[in-house]
Amino acid sequence: MKYEITELDKIVEHFSRDVKELFNRFYSFEISTGSLKIPVEMENWVKKRFGSIERVENQRLS
Secondary structure, three states, X not given: OOXXXXXXXXXXXXXXXXXXXXXXXXXXXXOEEEEOOOOHHHHHHHHHXXXXXXXXXEEEEO
């Protein structure tokens, strides 16, 4: 199972109950979506670097 830090909620789901309880004693986190508007002048640069404008304009954050 390979996850990224932006999928922390999925990682924690796979913990046993005891490990989840221990984790929650030390950490708390929220999942939200960040959004921004890429200026037209930067669209080609963003597509080359990140593959798509939509992926950059709407990002899942934890």
